[in-house]
Amino acid sequence: MSLLKVEGLSKHYEGRRGIFDRLTGAKHTVVRAVNEINLTVEKGEILGLIGESGCGKSTLGRAILRLHEPTRGEVTFDGTEVTALDAAALKAMRRRMQIIFQDPYACLNPRRTVAEIVGLPLKLHGLAANDAELREKVAAICAKVGLKPGQIDRYPHQFSGGQRQRIGIARALISHPEFIVCDEPVSALDVSIQAQIIALLLELKREMGLTYLFISHDISVIGYLADRVAVMYLGEIVEMGPVEQILANPRHPYTQSLMSAVPEVDHAGRNKRIRLAGDLPSPLNPPKGCKFHTRCPLAIDACRSQQPGAETVGPGHTAACHRLAENLSLLDETQA
Amino acid sequence: TDLTVGFTLDANTLDPANHRKRETETIIRNMYDGILTRDANMKVVPQIAESMVQVSPTVYDFKIRKGIKFHDGSDLTADDVKFTIDRITEDGGMGNGQTSPRQSLMGPVAGTEVIDGDTVRITLKEPWPILPAMLPFEEVVSKAWIEKVGNEGAATSENGTGPFKLAEWRKGDAIIMDRFDEYYGGSTEIPPVGKACVDRVIFKIIPESASRVAALLAGDVDIINELPPFSVKQVENNPDTVVMKVNGTRSFFIAMNMQGKYFADHRVREAAAHAIDKQLIIDKILGGNAAPIEGILSPDAFAASTDLHKYSYDPELSKKLLAEAGYPDGIDITMDVEGAFKDTAEATASLLSKAGFHTKVVVGEGAQLSEKWRTKGGEKTGDMYFTSWGNGSLDPFDIFTPTHKTNDRGNSAGYSNPEVDKLLDEAAVEVDTVKRAGMYHQAEVIVNKDLPYIYLWVPADLYGVSKRLKGWKPSADSRINLHDACIE
Amino acid sequence: MKDALLEVRDLRTVFETRAGRICAVDGVSVAVRRGECLGIVGESGSGKSVTFASVMGLVKAPGRIESGTIVFDGRDLRGLSPRQMRAVRGRDIAMTMQDALTALNPALSVGEQIAEVLEAHDETLPARGAARRKAIRKASIEMLGLVGIPSAETRLRQYPHEFSGGMRQRIMIAIALACRPKLLIADEPTTALDVTIQAQVLELISDIRAKLGMSVALITHDLGVVAEHCDRVMVMYAGQVVEEGPTTEVIGAPKHPYTQGLLASIPRPALRGQPIHPIEGQVPDLIGLAPQCRFYSRCTQRREACLAPVEMRAAGPAHNARCILIGGDEE
Amino acid sequence: MSLAAETPAASETILRRNLATFTGNRLAMLCALIVVLFVVMAVFAPWIAPHDPNETDLFRRLQPPGWMAGGEWSYVLGCDALGRDILSRIVYGARISIFIGIVVILVATTIGILAGLAAGYLRGWVDMLISRIVDILLGFPYLIFAIGLMAMMGPGLWNIIFALAYKEWVIPARVVRGETLVTRELEYVEAARALGASRGHIMLREILPNVLSPVIVVATIRMAHVIILEASLSFLGLGVQPPTASWGSMVADGRAFMLEAWWVSTFPGLAILFLVLAINVASQGLRDAFDPRFSE
Amino acid sequence: MSLSKLLERIAQLVPVLLGVSVIAFTMMALTPGDPVQIMIGDQAITAEQEAQLRHDMGLDRPMVERFFIFLGNTTHFDFGESFYHKRPVADVIAERLPATIELSLVALVVALATAIPLGVLAAIKKNSIFDRIATVGSLLGVSLPGFWFGILLLMLFAVHLHLLPVSGRIGFDSEVPSVTGFLLIDTLVAGNMKAFGDAVAHLILPAITLGLPMTAILMRVTRTSMLEVLRQDYVTFADAKGLSRRRVLFRHALKNALIPTVSVAAIETGSLLGGNMIVETVYGWPGLGRLVVESIFLRNYPLVQAAVLFYAVTYVLLNFVADLLYTVLNPRVKL
């Protein structure tokens, strides 16, 4: 059984409607941030989640943890339906499911010391008998993420970005969770620091047997550490599969263009490039049919009216596109 | 020429029958004349009436002068006078079921009629000897005009018979009046008779007393009312201004709660009376501009007694009396007072404190204090109430009765003496003035002994006046009549 | 360098702050040749932006240029009066900024923001009146067209918030290029953008560079971008240039341990399963630096000699690096 | 895994750092000192005041200050209309002004913080309700509201405090609500939620400490304001009871004598000015130190 | 702005006005003191006459009924009759309004006209002597108790120097027909420059006393937001474009910096209107504030209630105007 199973998960943000909008029957402004997502995460694996800014990656991560109450759908964690838990049970469940945030500055309360921040889960869940034990545990986990014991009584502003990210990781790990949503934990960091954190996360995973949902917009990072990848576009997963498959043989035109847009040191002088026109459409008024058709060079009439369903294109590899059967490559199309 | 008066308050309305405010009347009085009026010595004299005859204790006849014109040019008739009085005295007399708020000022009027063309007869339900003293408070309006413009029109415009007619009313700022050139001349008993002297008079509203004084010193205004006593020197030292004063009609006194714990005891009241050095306060705070009193009546009032026992300033005696009453260490009391009289009350309180009455002054708002003290027989709380009572008519009826009759509206002390009640009731309807005066004297003597109040003083009304001004004198009823005033 | 458009020598820019004196740019020498694209890479705070703000004369208090020469097209920019400098800015040297959302004035229409540069610098315009306005309008529309924004006429009336991130970046580029500058300083033009949009914008800059024959200084911390777009690259670390040279050489055979570490720490799908080797530690604080190799504390190959000041050394014909390991004369 | 480079700072707290910034500001420090002096003066009034502030002596009525003809040095600042020593009354008056200032601000800030936190964090109908109340109270002119309340409740020290606090809480509430709306979206709040923290914990332990510094800044500025408001109420005759001295009522009582005895209202007026100015300058310093967004 | 948003704004007024009405009504109703008693004072009255008066004033009905009558009448702009003026309250207020509005507006304009340039200058010359003086000056401005300062000004300029008039809105030599009620406008309409000068002379001291704290606050706000804006990337970018200093400062920076100034000005104008009874008292200015305070003391319920409603409406409208101004200054904001 998968550790985490997400079925038909949606999260819609409803805009405020004034009295008169209601009287005149004006429509809600609804942001369909996440739409009908199905995915599973196996124990011990890293599922990479990739997509452009605003496509709903963070929302999905938070909806899974019920940090944002999902609009529809089910999340099952280790056999328990998270979406059906009451407040007390949910609190207990939060020991087991944690999150690491993108912004190392905003994710730590500036008015609390490291010991307080990292020790908070122990306090909340009554995991430490007394202060001494709490400090001991905090010191231990801090050491594990590479912070010095002498630093635990300092405030976040006294640390650099990379160190702050370590504090955030320590906080997520101290209650010994099994599953962690990593919401772009490295994108705010400099290259050299980024590598430190990635190495740390991999090491911790190995040591503690963790499972990650790893969100990033950087294909290189995902390609380096994920076991499987899900590609999101405008609130939906357009392609999902083992990382080697996706890298070597992306089937969805969006995945293909994403890959080719990444500037890479190794590919210097590459002259093949898929140039996508336009920007990500607004989730307020998502296009009908296939969400990608407005930017897709391969779009046909069907794409404009019908939404494609996910089809299996390889072992564990699915994609949602009307033209999968033709096995086209965008590169060929646009270079022609 | 213009004459400007720096005046404390704006008129509420210009309708003579629809207000209850002295200041409003002062302004209105320069545009409207009354049936009767007073001269500078407070003597009641005819104005629009040519003469007054008391036919019986309850019937008065007024012969109306001929040739008086309203400002709109129409002639004044006896009908207008009847209309004026009916409008005030009849229930619903204002129209729309409204009754004039001035009704109660006219006592028990039963009705008015016009007899033989130019005589107006007022009939009373019961004898009320002070009707002539009260009539100067009312002004005559034109029936036709009121019927034309209605109460709304009368509130903001005027059509009187007075020496000035309204030019402009800048609400809250000033009322500007022009001379009425067809003025009949005013009361024949107050010379000079004739048109007003100045072309234009302006009542400029300056509520702050310091600003009012400043305006006078700066030459912006020619007369200011309510000159504060401490500014007298300033005004006198200024080469262009002088102070004018006139005996006031408002008596100040301290009510002692006779239903309370301490002041039910006569010795305590007496002790309090001896604790206060009236003359000191009059000299130091009121600048000497007040007359001490030993009874409620002002020295100028009808039947005021001059031979009442004086409770001299004697703090030792106070302490002794207090000790006798069982309070050798003195007592802790509060003294309620309205903000306006705070300083004199505090000075009084400090004198009381020195004599063993440890007095805390509590400043309250007029509305709240009258609810607390003027309970008309209801329960009373509190110890002392530093207050005053105005008596524009200078008739004891209007001050003695309300403050001393059992459970009457102004009886803050909760005083009750059947003998005094009886005297006051009888005096109110006694037509023989000598007898009436005797009754009041008798009552004063009793009250002076019973001591429900500590009678303090009657302050003089002070005016600051420019030396350019001639022919004007202040009046004890605090009116400012500008008919005779001239500017050099 | 004889064909250098911009030549900066020994630039030192400092900030006097309450905490102490920050030497943000410490003896930086840089040259941008005519028509070339120079990439400047380095971690956050390494002095990339301040170096070019110094060139533009835009260092604001508490910062100031302490020493160095800045020669642009034969003119010494440091000797110019503020007024003369303003004439250079926007006309000869233009700049785009990292975040287009904050760099475009939210209160002014896009049209006005383009027009005002033309108004300020373009001498070919008619002197005044309707003709001038018309000419400016025409030029503005042309610029928006150049950066690929359709229906420019209506777009000119709109405000920055009505555009997407990529479009804003293009508008900023349009503004920068309005007077056909000789040098474009592009300060992290794509960091805030998504990869697909980033590709569009970078391609646009390359296209225009070719079309107008201008030089570009492309500031970034993405080595991939440099690899794909720049002729030469300069690596900065803690206020100093640590390595510079042709892109292929620097990326293909980096000489400085920092550059090497940087390249090694980029996670790449190719390295799946293998451990990456991050540079340990972090960038030193710029206050009170010792006169030693700035990379000393993080360097895996550090030795005693690194504790003395280290100068740039030639590592190839046009390739220099600031490391004692170069040239074999290590002690 | 080790970190070679160390962060520079020793173990200092934000508070200490802010205080250091604040103490570095000489003018602000001076003014803070003046405020402290005023407080000391208020607390030790009986030992400082040369005379009994309520001791009237009609023979000293409107006696000029010591240095003027007719003045006495033992009554340095002269006497008021009842011959009371103005200096002593100012010293005692500080008690009223400062007490009212502090209590009103404490009460209002406490209420305001709770209301603002609830509105900003809980949103929904709580926010709706609180925001409407805030709107209503804001629509009410301050002085008219206070005068109305004073008329309703009658005079008295505590009534003044109520009358002012009733409306004053709205200001910190608005500030806190605004800050909370921003802070609640920050990731550390989300992190606390993800860890299973309760709403109470999040509001009081995570958000509150972070919205406190603007509140402190606003509170000091408002304290200056409240002191003037109290004085204004006293000026309109709705202040504390005599003979208790309040600066506002001293100015009010003295204004009538402005022409003949300027000292009666000028010295208490200056006292208000100095205290309020000192609080304002000090709070400006606080603001620069605690809320860098406001400072340059 | 869309119609529905406009309607929404108006709808928001309703709960505020209702709340203000309820508070104003209950506050007055709970205040001890009887208007009839106050009106009668010391004078004689019989119980029937008193009952009659109370009836005429509408005070003989139960409180709840009075409240609903008040609400009902208010909906069609009938605020009842002033107890003492015996005229519709709306008329009495309307007569006093021009004075109050004129004074407040002039104070506002003076405040804005001095605060904005000073604030900008202080921001540009940050930490200069000028900045320091302006900072201290503005702190002084907010720290001066208006009632005391007003008296000082009055004593100095009117009494001792005789430069300016002591009180009132205009002298009596200059009569102008009332067109708008705003004397500055009326005198100009009448073409009477002497009267205009006179009206200005009367306005100077009250406007300074009233406007000074506001000037101080607005100056600080402008300075702070200007400094904030000057740090923004778009200002740097504008500099990088080689624009003239003037254009950068005024077109790019100031337009954005004014946004907080506008919202603070809206709030402060509300307090100008509602807070000027002190200034009106000191300078004998025939405005609404003084009337309202007098009316509270006299328990003139209808007038107080109507005036408070007026203030609330003004407050909401001012904020509305500020919102409209926002959209001009900041196109991101849409109503």
Ligand SMILES: Nc1ncnc2c1ncn2[C@@H]1O[C@H](COP(=O)(O)OP(=O)(O)OP(=O)(O)O)[C@@H](O)[C@H]1O
């Ligand atoms: N609280 C919210 N209320 C309304 N809309 C929201 C909210 N949070 C997110 N959205 C919208 O939902 C969409 C998805 O947002 P989300 O933050 O999940 O994107 P993302 O993929 O994480 O983007 P990024 O890479 O920028 O972090 C966006 O259009 C965003 O505007």
Ligand SMILES: Nc1ncnc2c1ncn2[C@@H]1O[C@H](COP(=O)(O)OP(=O)(O)OP(=O)(O)O)[C@@H](O)[C@H]1O
């Ligand atoms: N206004 C300033 N005041 C104080 N120090 C400053 C200021 N601006 C820059 N610095 C300092 O100068 C150094 C270099 O800054 P710079 O902006 O050039 O870095 P950068 O390489 O552009 O970094 P990034 O990639 O983050 O843009 C920083 O360490 C910073 O501390």
Ligand SMILES: [Mg+2]
């Ligand atoms: Mg995200």
Ligand SMILES: [Mg+2]
């Ligand atoms: Mg930079």
